[in-house]
Amino acid sequence: MSRPGALQDTHNRIIGDLRISITDRCNFKCVYCLPETEEAAKRFLPTSTETTEPVSQTVKKPLYPWKPRSQILNYEEIIQIVRVASQLGVNKIRITGGEPLLRQNVDWLIAQIASIRTIRDLSLTTNGTNFKRLAKRLKLSGLDRVTISLDSLDRANFKKITGYDGLANVLDSIRLAKSLDLSPVKINAVIIRGLNDQEIPQLAQFAIDEQIIMRFIEFMPLDSQHVWRRSHVVSAAEIEKRLHSLHHLTPLNSNHLSETSTRWSLGQGKAEIGIIAPVTQPFCGNCNRIRLTADGKIRTCLFSHNEHDLKSILRHNSYSNETLTDRLKQIVLRKEKGHRINQPDYVQPERTMSLIGG
Ligand code: SAM
Numbered sequence: 001m002s003r004p005g006a007l008q009d010t011h012n013r014i015i016g017d018l019r020i021s022i023t024d025r026c027n028f029k030c031v032y033c034l035p036e037t038e039e040a041a042k043r044f045l046p047t048s049t050e051t052t053e054p055v056s057q058t059v060k061k062p063l064y065p066w067k068p069r070s071q072i073l074n075y076e077e078i079i080q081i082v083r084v085a086s087q088l089g090v091n092k093i094r095i096t097g098g099e100p101l102l103r104q105n106v107d108w109l110i111a112q113i114a115s116i117r118t119i120r121d122l123s124l125t126t127n128g129t130n131f132k133r134l135a136k137r138l139k140l141s142g143l144d145r146v147t148i149s150l151d152s153l154d155r156a157n158f159k160k161i162t163g164y165d166g167l168a169n170v171l172d173s174i175r176l177a178k179s180l181d182l183s184p185v186k187i188n189a190v191i192i193r194g195l196n197d198q199e200i201p202q203l204a205q206f207a208i209d210e211q212i213i214m215r216f217i218e219f220m221p222l223d224s225q226h227v228w229r230r231s232h233v234v235s236a237a238e239i240e241k242r243l244h245s246l247h248h249l250t251p252l253n254s255n256h257l258s259e260t261s262t263r264w265s266l267g268q269g270k271a272e273i274g275i276i277a278p279v280t281q282p283f284c285g286n287c288n289r290i291r292l293t294a295d296g297k298i299r300t301c302l303f304s305h306n307e308h309d310l311k312s313i314l315r316h317n318s319y320s321n322e323t324l325t326d327r328l329k330q331i332v333l334r335k336e337k338g339h340r341i342n343q344p345d346y347v348q349p350e351r352t353m354s355l356i357g358g
């Protein structure tokens with residue numbers, strides 16, 4: 001059914017969720033996202049038994065330099081896009097990156113977006129390193145909730161995965177987010193075979209101890225060196241099986257059709273497990289998301305090969321809200337039916353997760 005005035009695609013999906021990357025920069029070098037060093041990328045090179053396995057792309061990609069400031073949307077431009085999108089039914093905004101808390105004055109941006117009456121859910125995804133310094137201001141500015149990435153509870157493994165010796169700092173951030181009630185506090189852990197899958201039980205126990213939501217995410221082919229292989233992916237079914245052998249999991253109903261995770265409660269309290277399985281259990285049919293990159297491109301799918309420039313519209317002399325509205329509607333109309341990760345001809349997009357915004 002068509003809904004006039006909404007952002008609707010040709011597959012009858014209505015867009016309500018906009019994820020905004022406010023910077024392409026990051027202070028981490030997560031091996032599954034931005035492994036800048038040879039050493040990091042080599043962790044994923046195939047063993048001799050894996051060499052016949054299809055890969056998304058075998059050519060090593062050049063490392064991405066950060067974009068110059070002039071190519072990055074300024075906050076006024078971002079707010080303009082949010083205003084127009086909110087008039088078209090978008091009511092959920094996530095600020096992400098790169099590492100969003102590397103950018104100056106994020107609290108100002110949060111306050112501006114929070115003041116748009118129709119935005120009912122304003123969240124932020126962060127690696128947690130700069131969070132302690134900014135958390136109170138973010139809360140006061142109107143941030144509703146936070147998702148913090150944490151792939152390991154072992155100091156050495158955390159450093160190996162992220163390139164940063166900062167486990168204690170990130171744990172402090174998680175506890176601070178709880179105490180400030182930036183809730184529900186969600187934790188993202190990308191699970192990679194041979195790297196941190198042995199920590200699934202400890203990460204689940206962490207959810208119980210801290211009474212938070214732990215989300216296990218399948219490794220997606222969006223890493224900078226394009227060395228993702230199917231054998232690195234620990235499937236949702238396997239994660240679930242491993243958890244069931246240790247804990248009593250009670251299935252939870254999803255809050256929305258568009259929810260990306262399958263959820264279970266752990267025990268009587270607030271602890272929860274979510275599994276996000278874009279590789280083995282794609283959820284494209286209910287996808288209600290679009291993404292805005294830091295340099296002003298709309299991506300209608302994480303795995304898109306096409307992106308749609310809004311920056312040139314915003315910076316054009318004859319800019320008007322009507323032009324932006326029409327452009328957004330046209331872009332969304334062409335949203336892909338689904339991703340092609342599981343097709344033999346799948347080709348990984350140029351951009352890494354850090355350049356798209358997760
Ligand atoms: N820097 C922030 C952080 O790490 O939380 C925000 C941006 S990061 C791109 C957003 C989320 O994407 C993180 O939780 C990260 O773990 C996830 N991510 C990055 N690369 C991924 C990949 N190849 N597969 C699955 N998740 C990935």
Ligand code: SF4
Pocket residue numbers: 026027028029030033034097098099127149353354
């Ligand atoms: Fe940076 Fe986040 Fe990518 Fe890690 S996952 S490299 S913290 S953008």
